[in-house]
Amino acid sequence: MPHKGLNNILDQFQHGSIVLSVAGVYGYLTFGKDVKADILMSYSSDDVLMIIARLLFGLSIITIYPIILLLGRSVILDPLLSRRRRRDGVVSAEFESRSRIVLTVLWIAVTLLIATFVPDISKVISVIGGVSAFFIFIFPGLCLMFAMQSEPVSFKTRVFLTGWGGVTLLCGAFVFGQSTTIAVMQVLGRI
Numbered sequence: 001m002p003h004k005g006l007n008n009i010l011d012q013f014q015h016g017s018i019v020l021s022v023a024g025v026y027g028y029l030t031f032g033k034d035v036k037a038d039i040l041m042s043y044s045s046d047d048v049l050m051i052i053a054r055l056l057f058g059l060s061i062i063t064i065y066p067i068i069l070l071l072g073r074s075v076i077l078d079p080l081l082s083r084r085r086r087r088d089g090v091v092s093a094e095f096e097s098r099s100r101i102v103l104t105v106l107w108i109a110v111t112l113l114i115a116t117f118v119p120d121i122s123k124v125i126s127v128i129g130g131v132s133a134f135f136i137f138i139f140p141g142l143c144l145m146f147a148m149q150s151e152p153v154s155f156k157t158r159v160f161l162t163g164w165g166g167v168t169l170l171c172g173a174f175v176f177g178q179s180t181t182i183a184v185m186q187v188l189g190r191i
Helices: 002-034 048-088 093-117 121-150 155-187
Strands: none
Touching: 048 093, 121 155
């Protein structure tokens, strides 16, 4: 059963990677070097299909925010609770509940502060765009490499897929480094 969960995760990332890659390639082929950080901003603002696409994109952001909050909170909370468990031997329900509330309020407050004080979303998108390399290349490559350590496949398949995972990992590291460096330099006004 644990392999089924891993396969579902890999399938979701594979589908997401394909969609994002096709959108990126299509945007570059359509607009060339003039494609904006947010591909939807490259299209005309009075095009009805683009208005619908922007509304649907906004809806997807609103509906995915709770999931991102849950994942982000668990990434921060799990080590905190583990350390507390090692130190005290047990974690009280009150401490866990209080920690969840504090982390949720902090997460939402930081999000609101960023939304309030960053005047141009394209700056945020350009910096965060490099982070998307993790979800498009690096994370699926790592999942594939780790899955090949436990999945019952032939030696040739294991070597090929582990190699492919390494290639996507290296490509993702390059894309992440290059795009994030350029975005940060643009934000700082160095380019």
